[in-house]
Amino acid sequence: MRRSPWATLAVLALAQFMVVLDVTIVNVALPDMQVELGFSADNLQWVISAYTLAFGGFLLLGGRLGDLLGRRRVFASGLGLFTAASLAGGLATSQGVLIAVRAVQGFGGALMSAAALSILTVTFAAGRDRNIAMGIWGGLAGLGGTLGVVAGGVLVDAAGWEWVFFVNVPIGVALLALTPSTVGDSRVVTDGPRSFDVLGAVLGTGSVLAIIYGVIRAESQGWGSAEVLSSLVGGAALLALFIAAEARSTSPLVPLRLFRSRTLSTSTAALALNGGAFLAMFFLSALFLQQVKGLSALETGLQFLPMGIAAIAGAMVASALVPRIGTRPTQVVSAVIGVAGLLLLTQASATGSYVTELLPGFLLYGAGIMGIGVPAQIGAVSEISHEDAGAAAGIVSTGYQVGGALGLAVISTLATSVVTSSLTAGATQVEALVDGFHRGLLLAAVLGAGNLLLAAASRQLVPTEEELAEAMAVA
Template identity: 55%
Template sequence: MRRNPWATLTVLALAQFITVLDVTIVNVALPDLSADLEFSQHSLPWVINAYTLPFGGLLLLGGRAADLLGARRVFLAGLLLFGVTSLAAGLATSPELLIAARAVQGVGAALLAPAALALIVLTFPPGRQRNIALGVWGSLAGLGGTLGVVAGGLLVDGAGWRWIFFVNVPVVVALLVAGPLLISAERHRAAGRSFDVAGAVLGTAGLLAVVFGVIRAEERGWGAAEVVGCLVGGVIVLGVFLAVEARTKAPLVPLHLFRSRGVAIAVGSLALNGATFLSTFFLTSVYLQQGRGDSAVEAGLHLLPMGIAAVLGAVLAARLTHRIGARFVQRAGALASLAGLLLLSRVDSDDSYTSSLLPGFVLLGLGVIGVAVAGQITAQAGAGAGEAGGVSGVLTTGYQVGGALGLALATTLPAEHSGGVSGVVSAAVETFQDGILVAAGFAAVNLVLALLAPATPRSHS
């Protein structure tokens, strides 16, 4: 039976939407769940870190599993795991149970995210339809992060913190029913289904060590022995991982893909894109509440134009990519992101929202989605049969790990610089301005990469 590809996209995009939503929706509930479950100040950040750590560290494994076991099968398994652990998190009666549920929830997200992206590539042929599908995918992911703040505030105030997890359950149930009906099983299967066990262990361990080190840097500082040990150890393990991948017959990550300048630049570009967007989103959320006195819901509403701009930008990026090419869209997106961040870096606590913040939010929303759509199209253009999951895993890993690194840099460096500033409002404004300049640095490097990007073959545009 032939499935409608746009119905398939709806299922995949909604699944991606809730995984991104879950990254930000928890932030506004931390005070309530901390008081209810009696979290210590030291353990509370692990409500977020327990999810992001396996999410970022296991994406390569999830992408390769999609190639070997079938993308639809891995997607549905990850979705089921995500739903069950969402229910478990909502029912948690102790800090330990909640953190454990969040960790397994991150594993589910790491399975379904690259599998879903691979299914989009397998469902839509190269060209205009795939461009539109990738644009929708990227825009809903960005909108999910923005709406997470609004939805979290409304749910916590109206129903209690447990509903930030319970809300996932009916969505997951609906997707699990619709998925087998609307998503076609792939015809391709990897020959022999051999699995790179050594690569899986080394790649996962290296990424987990790097992401863990970055997370701990926010609390311990970059010079702490624990942080340095994790980062250096992670890099060494990843070096061994690359050496193993170069020699194995069925690698977790096909290294030959990086011989293509387009793939290599696309991965770096998406990593910088993640660093730019996630750091800006976090800094702005804090600034709106501490520097301008917004409530959590008001901050989410003020951030909403960024998400709306991303949705509209996705449509525009897909059309321009088809007519002009991915390279133009990538360059325009990087330039728009940089311009938006430079505008935001000049904002003070008493500036008008409409004239100061709004233009920067709109430019950034348009810019990040342009870079995302163009980067995904360029990278997938170099993928062969049976490699869509692996490429998707690399792209998603680049975005998540880049986002974690970017967020740590954009928050720790300004914090050290503004340590002597007196007053909550003044410190919040200075931290925001300095952090946004760090994010602008990421966007500037991304613009350089965009200038080096090759033209995408016309059949893929």
């Protein structure tokens, strides 16, 4: 059957749009979920972390499964899992069920996203058509993140928090129906035994889960408690086993030799810090706007919208600047802008004006994070061969997701401890929440400052327009 590559692109890009939409659409529903399902302040972050951890932890495995089992089969399986988990999320009646469902959503999203990117790569030949396809793919993904906060607000206010999950179901069912006729199948042909490195995926994800669990429990149990120490030590042990397993595997998920590349290592670290600061800022700001400022879910989404627009503009400006002044100056200036935005947000009060206290910080931060992301993606593949480009892109994506989950865990836990201390000292509920918000944003700024140091130490690259398009397509 002859299939139009542009019809293939439409199905795959809409699926990716839905995956990215789900990251932000849930944030504005968090306060309603907390009230209805009885989440504690420290457990609430698992609604976000369970998704990002499973997504980041299984992206590499998803790509490998698609190569060996067939990319369309893995894409459809991931889409089906994501859709079914969305239905279950809307029907969840307890926090444990919702967190488990979010993890399944993340796993399905990882299979779907990794396979879809591989399908696009083999559907469009290198050059103009592939660059256009990747631009549409990336543009819809960015638009999904921006529209998610507004769509979430509309759905929560009009129908309830359950609909941030239910909205995925008809889209997912329609895409599943269209997949056989629009998406061709492909796989890597190999004469040797198939190796999926499931052990590597389990050890890597398990290690991060254990470490994050230990960080979260530290707020209530104390850093020296047996539960926290055993979780942190167990996570470190699993991480060591993961590294050993990857070093011995004939088909590793993470080829450790790639980390000999200084630019790949620094780029992955930069994107991990970016992810940690962003998820923590988004999580804390959504709670601040609704629990402190008293805004509805829709009003909260609309107040985030300028940040999304600034992020899109920041990506466009960074893409134009990099071929002219290089990656390092672009990244350094963007890191400074991002930190300035976070520091401005630490001055926000319960009664202050949105225009003067929040909007400037949101605009600066939105532009800054994309100004870091674009040159970091370029640097990540600059020293990597074409044969390893897919693995390098997977490492970078995983670093961003796992860094986001870790950063969210650490910052939200420490912010919650400040809220508890303020309440104990006699502060009102609103005063305590403001104190926690300020501390969390200050910690996010510390991550941003770390990114500034990484940017200053990174290699200076000045890619041509063609190299820029190729790097952005792969990353």
